[in-house]
Amino acid sequence: MGVAERKERHKEELKKEILMAAKELFMEKGYEATSIRNIAEKIEYSPATVYLYYKDxxxxxxxxxxxxxxxxxxxxxxxxxxxxxxxxxxxxxxxxxxxxxxxxxxxxxxxxxxxxxxxxxxxxxxxxxxxxxxxxxxxxxxxxxxxxxxxxxxxxxxxxxxxxxxxxxxxxxxxxxxxxxxxxxxxxxxxxxxxxxxxxxxxxxxxxxxx
Amino acid sequence: MGVAERKERHKEELKKEILMAAKELFMEKGYEATSIRNIAEKIEYSPATVYLYYKDxxxxxxxxxxxxxxxxxxxxxxxxxxxxxxxxxxxxxxxxxxxxxxxxxxxxxxxxxxxxxxxxxxxxxxxxxxxxxxxxxxxxxxxxxxxxxxxxxxxxxxxxxxxxxxxxxxxxxxxxxxxxxxxxxxxxxxxxxxxxxxxxxxxxxxxxxxx
DNA sequence: AAACTTACTAAACAGTGTTTAGTAATTGTA
DNA sequence: TACAATTACTAAACACTGTTTAGTAAGTTT
Missing domain, CATH: 1.10.357.10 (Tetracycline Repressor, domain 2)
Known part of the structure; x- marks a missing residue:
């Protein structure tokens, strides 16, 4: 069934979304402003979710x-x-x-x-x-x-x-x-x-x- | 009277002491480890005291x-x-x-x-x-x-x-x-x-x- | 229908820089 | 000498940080 694949795809998309949010924050405001909380806020997820996609x-x-x-x-x-x-x-x-x-x-x-x-x-x-x-x-x-x-x-x-x-x-x-x-x-x-x-x-x- | 002078001297000494504590921490452990609290601990004063001698x-x-x-x-x-x-x-x-x-x-x-x-x-x-x-x-x-x-x-x-x-x-x-x-x-x-x-x-x- | 897995989050921990309010002790004045 | 003022200091809080833990809903499997 394609359900698992769709979910997997969605997970990859979210991971990419986190990265792009981080990239935008980073390139605009620098390292300091790129906090996990700021990234999480940008993608409208909780900070803890970020840790499900990136170790740290x-x-x-x-x-x-x-x-x-x-x-x-x-x-x-x-x-x-x-x-x-x-x-x-x-x-x-x-x-x-x-x-x-x-x-x-x-x-x-x-x-x-x-x-x-x-x-x-x-x-x-x-x-x-x-x-x-x-x-x-x-x-x-x-x-x-x-x-x-x-x-x-x-x-x-x-x-x-x-x-x-x-x-x-x-x-x-x-x-x-x-x-x-x-x-x-x-x-x-x-x-x-x-x-x-x-x-x-x-x-x-x-x-x-x-x- | 020399009391005011002595106090002034002591203040300058403490300021120097803060700086030297900061220098030691900084040169040994780097910027991250040089926190106000660490400096304060090293000179055995409270963190707030540091702010009486340095703006930030x-x-x-x-x-x-x-x-x-x-x-x-x-x-x-x-x-x-x-x-x-x-x-x-x-x-x-x-x-x-x-x-x-x-x-x-x-x-x-x-x-x-x-x-x-x-x-x-x-x-x-x-x-x-x-x-x-x-x-x-x-x-x-x-x-x-x-x-x-x-x-x-x-x-x-x-x-x-x-x-x-x-x-x-x-x-x-x-x-x-x-x-x-x-x-x-x-x-x-x-x-x-x-x-x-x-x-x-x-x-x-x-x-x-x-x- | 029950058990299990997945995706997520609220809340906490320990740390940061910094500020505020308050406390003793010392000093200046009446 | 008694009271006021200044000085030197600090405990506690605020708002932030990275990160972890425990728990909750939803979907999936049996």
Whole structure:
């Protein structure tokens, strides 16, 4: 009979509904505002019901984690159309920044917060696959750059981690507000976003020079 | 009469005692464990008393903020003995990493967390002076490098922010555990710390190349 | 019709930051 | 010296958090 299947389907829908409510709250108001009670209220169920679908808040955050990586991948979507690897590397950086700026809470969730990755470490199943894959995209691009003659004399992993560090540092300093504060004090650029673009361009200049 | 002075002195001592209790809890167990109640218990006063000396938790965190920068400055202490600016820049990077690794919670407080810097933005008095000064140390070093012939064709602020981004990115990815995770997956180096040192060395290699 | 399972929730527990009202003890004044 | 005022402190509460437990209706199976 299809009754069990229908029920199963409904359960999956509710689980998805919980996740989407969490995603909306999280992306709009951040981690603090994403309480189990707030999620429950949004889907019009009791807080305890949420626990029937997710073990704890960490598990919800882990699920959101995967959502976040899907979004990042979407930002990387059009990169394949760029055949020249160095240009693709720069475009990747630009896309990374755009993702971080348009989805700061998501960026923090997947690249800054410790709790979700701790959860990931405890359940050894799917682990941090998405993150590993995202790194691999960068690494492969660097390798391709070297194949076409760029970055000679550098080891690709070392360079990849350096590039990731720079991009992550820039984005996280921007999101946390630290870049903005120093920007205001040093008055290098009129606003934070200008400074950010400017710093990125300086970085691309560095990459051009070691090309 | 010296009675009022003695009392005033005692009040200042208690305020310091609260801060030191907070510092100890914070550096050992992190932000979560540093609750007002825990602080109060440590100094053997009631939680409400803490509020007679600090407006709220943010104000305590802001005070700890300043403590953190004092510690960072201590790590930078011996840098003046290095006359050659480029070598000093590299040593600065090494000191920055050492500070981050030996005091991860403090590093997060002053460079990662948003809340304290929000508090800093609201009270416009002393603002984020320590951070600005720390940036200025980096900037001046870059300027000195250029004076002695390095980094020609680069604008010093752009380069300073790029360097800070790289260093911060590396340290924060290490502390948050993200670097460790990708390290394990990519198996570039046997352990995270090796990867971190290795990435830093790659970065110094980049700086050497654009020197 | 009775037993069992499912889906859900009210209420509680222990914790958080923070505020309010009140209490002793000390100090200043009449 | 007696009374008022100030100081330093705290118990208890409020509103929130994540999470668990016990219980309740409804649907399913026997």
């Amino acid at each position: 808040k960490d598990e919800i955050m882990h699920a959101l984690h995967q959502e976040g990586f899907k979004m990042l991948v979407a930002y990387f979507g059009t990169l394949n159309t760029i055949p020249e690897p160095f240009g693709r590397l720069i475009a990747m950086g630009r896309a990374y920044i755009q993702f971080a700026m348009e989805n700061p809470e998501m960026y923090e969730l997947i690249f800054v917060m410790k709790d979700p990755i701790d959860h990931v470490a405890s359940c050894a199943d799917d682990s941090w696959d998405e993150g590993d894959r995202a790194y691999d995209v960068l690494f492969q691009t660097v390798v391709e750059c070297q194949k076409s003659g760029d970055f000679q004399g550098f080891e690709p992993h070392g360079l990849s981690f350096t590039i990731w560090s720079t991009m992550h540092g820039l984005c996280s300093l921007r999101i946390s507000g630290h870049l903005g504060h120093v920007a205001e004090a040093s008055k290098v650029k009129p606003d934070v976003d200008s400074l950010m673009t400017y710093t990125f361009e300086t970085f691309t200049g560095v990459l051009e020079k070691i090309r | 938790k943010d104000e305590i965190m802001h005070a700890l903020h300043q403590e953190g920068f004092k510690m960072l400055v201590a790590y930078f202490g011996t840098l003046n003995t290095i006359p050659e600016p480029f070598g000093r820049l590299i040593a600065m990077g090494r000191a920055y990493i050492q500070f981050a690794m030996e005091n991860p919670e403090m590093y997060e407080l002053i460079f990662v967390m948003k809340d304290p810097i929000d508090h800093v933005a609201s009270c416009a008095d002393d603002s984020w002076d320590e951070g600005d000064r720390a940036y200025d140390v980096l900037f001046q070093t870059v300027v000195e490098c250029q004076k002695s012939g390095d980094f020609q064709g680069f604008e010093p602020h752009g380069l300073s922010f790029t360097i800070w981004s790289t260093m911060h990115g590396l340290c924060s990815l290490r502390i948050s555990g993200h670097l460790g995770h990708v390290a394990e997956a990519s198996k570039v180096k046997p352990d995270v710390d090796s990867l971190m040192t290795y990435t830093f060395e790659t970065f110094t290699g980049v700086l050497e190349k654009i020197r």
